[in-house]
Amino acid sequence: MPCVATNSTNARNAEQDFRESALQHLDGLYGYAMTLVHNQVEAEDLVQETYLRALQAFERLRPDSNLKSWLFTILRNIRLNQVRDGVSKPPVMAMDGPADCPQQFEDKSAKDPLFLYMNKAKQADVQKAIEELPAVYREVIVLREFEELSYDEIAQVLDCRPGTVMSRLSRAREKLKEKLQDWSLATGEAANEAGQYESL
Amino acid sequence: MSRCDEAASRIDLYLDGELRGDELEVFDHHVKQCGSCRRALSERRRLLEQIRAARPLYAPSSEFRAKMAAVMAAPADASSGASERSEASRTATKGHTTFGLLWLRSKPIPALVACTLAIAGIVTLWKVSQRDARANAFVDMAVEIHRQQLAGQLPLEITTNSPKEISTWFAAKVPFYFRLPASQEANGQSQRYELTGGRLVNFRSTHAAYIAYRMEAQIISLVVTSASTSVALGGEETTSKGITFHTHRDGELQVVTWSVHNLTYALVSGVNVPTRQSCGVCHTGAKERGLIQNLRSLNKQRSGGNNIDAHVFCTMCDEKDHPTKL
Numbered sequence: 001m002p003c004v005a006t007n008s009t010n011a012r013n014a015e016q017d018f019r020e021s022a023l024q025h026l027d028g029l030y031g032y033a034m035t036l037v038h039n040q041v042e043a044e045d046l047v048q049e050t051y052l053r054a055l056q057a058f059e060r061l062r063p064d065s066n067l068k069s070w071l072f073t074i075l076r077n078i079r080l081n082q083v084r085d086g087v088s089k090p091p092v093m094a095m096d097g098p099a100d101c102p103q104q105f106e107d108k109s110a111k112d113p114l115f116l117y118m119n120k121a122k123q124a125d126v127q128k129a130i131e132e133l134p135a136v137y138r139e140v141i142v143l144r145e146f147e148e149l150s151y152d153e154i155a156q157v158l159d160c161r162p163g164t165v166m167s168r169l170s171r172a173r174e175k176l177k178e179k180l181q182d183w184s185l186a187t188g189e190a191a192n193e194a195g196q197y198e199s200l
Numbered sequence: 201m202s203r204c205d206e207a208a209s210r211i212d213l214y215l216d217g218e219l220r221g222d223e224l225e226v227f228d229h230h231v232k233q234c235g236s237c238r239r240a241l242s243e244r245r246r247l248l249e250q251i252r253a254a255r256p257l258y259a260p261s262s263e264f265r266a267k268m269a270a271v272m273a274a275p276a277d278a279s280s281g282a283s284e285r286s287e288a289s290r291t292a293t294k295g296h297t298t299f300g301l302l303w304l305r306s307k308p309i310p311a312l313v314a315c316t317l318a319i320a321g322i323v324t325l326w327k328v329s330q331r332d333a334r335a336n337a338f339v340d341m342a343v344e345i346h347r348q349q350l351a352g353q354l355p356l357e358i359t360t361n362s363p364k365e366i367s368t369w370f371a372a373k374v375p376f377y378f379r380l381p382a383s384q385e386a387n388g389q390s391q392r393y394e395l396t397g398g399r400l401v402n403f404r405s406t407h408a409a410y411i412a413y414r415m416e417a418q419i420i421s422l423v424v425t426s427a428s429t430s431v432a433l434g435g436e437e438t439t440s441k442g443i444t445f446h447t448h449r450d451g452e453l454q455v456v457t458w459s460v461h462n463l464t465y466a467l468v469s470g471v472n473v474p475t476r477q478s479c480g481v482c483h484t485g486a487k488e489r490g491l492i493q494n495l496r497s498l499n500k501q502r503s504g505g506n507n508i509d510a511h512v513f514c515t516m517c518d519e520k521d522h523p524t525k526l
Contacts (some may be wrong), residue, residue, distance in 0.1 A: 019272045034258035126254035146255045
């Protein structure tokens with residue numbers, strides 16, 4: 001009997017840990033959902049359903065599994081099923097911008113507000129450039145640059161080979177570079193960095 | 201494939217931390233030797249930094265955040281087993297009813313109490329953490345702005361030594377009422393502190409007021425925002441006449457923050473500038489200087505001759521004297 005009680009306690013603790021850990025990925029999941037559906041209501045439904053399914057299945061999650069990529073995989077699979085079943089429209093390729101999804105540009109680091117102030121327009125242009133990418137590239141940019149998933153983790157989410165992730169990511173970055181080419185990406189700042197290679 | 205072509209094909213892998221072992225060593229060695237590949241690497245790194253600086257593209261609303269927190273906060277022992285939990289989840293998924301709501305239906309009284317407590321706890325913790333983060337961010341911002349001013353990298357948008365002109369200039373630009381004291385002009389006394397100007401700075405998606413002063417070779421910075429944007433917290437606390445002052449140290453700088461009359465202030469100066477002198481930017485009249493001196497003497501008596509501290513000077517900042525009284 002004590003063993004049963006201990007097991008039960010462990011299970012409850014594990015579930016509680018899972019709930020808390022999973023919730024830490026809310027922002028990332030919502031951002032990824034918006035990338036896929038471009039609609040606040042649909043994105044919220046998608047995230048909520050992801051959490052509910054994760055709650056059902058977390059007992060099957062191995063301790064060494066990556067919770068974050070697992071959650072993103074669930075979300076993407078739900079979305080694929082929605083599209084397949086005709087429940088929802090396929091991903092929209094273009095959008096009007098962030099007006100329908102209130103953004104909260106909270107400066108969490110707050111280390112350089114003046115810099116942020118002066119570069120706000122540039123930041124908005126980068127966001128616009130990302131939003132204008134074809135979905136296949138936008139998705140991989142969000143997973144890598146924003147969510148910082150590894151190639152293997154992205155491959156798991158997208159159900160493809162890591163090599164495919166690498167090539168998609170490279171093309172996505174090239175497209176962004178083209179869009180942003182008017183900016184001083186390769187001017188003095190880059191040259192200065194080149195001279196500071198010691199930090200590599 | 202030349203070595204440069206090979207290196208170019210691996211720049212993304214390198215920056216993404218995907219190169220390991222021999223591949224990493226070969227890449228590293230080549231880039232150290234090759235200037236053009238170093239430049240290509242730097243350009244790519246800069247691009248990635250710009251992309252990453254654009255995040256987040258989207259952020260969940262506070263309502264949705266609270267809703268999901270409530271769903272995920274349901275205690276593990278609330279449902280009697282996996283089957284019940286699974287059934288609840290399935291039903292919730294179909295009808296957009298949350299798992300928590302189903303659980304609440306099955307055990308209405310304890311569930312309601314637990315849910316209420318959990319939500320209240322989460323909301324309280326979230327609010328506290330947000331408030332603390334905003335206070336820290338305000339201090340960090342003030343320090344950074346001050347450092348930029350010291351480095352000559354922060355051009356003032358209005359240059360004047362007139363408090364009235366500064367107040368008028370800010371009136372239509374900041375989302376709060378802000379008025380510098382006119383005592384400097386009225387009393388005609390010689391000034392130890394010279395107002396040099398001001399500018400807008402960005403903080404939490406709104407404008408804050410930055411005001412620069414010069415005292416001999418020292419620059420003193422005052423940043424003002426609304427108390428709804430940030431409050432003064434943390435640091436070494438001293439309270440005087442109902443106002444709590446928070447003294448922070450950041451390297452060679454000292455920051456004193458306080459909130460009063462719906463405004464929050466950060467005063468930044470070098471640590472070698474006694475706080476009483478910093479605070480003199482708001483209280484420069486002869487009468488006030490005399491009061492400062494009296495307070496300084498009093499404090500020395502109390503502290504056995506040590507330097508004056510923040511709270512002695514700031515005993516002046518009561519409702520009657522404070523320059524930004526509304």
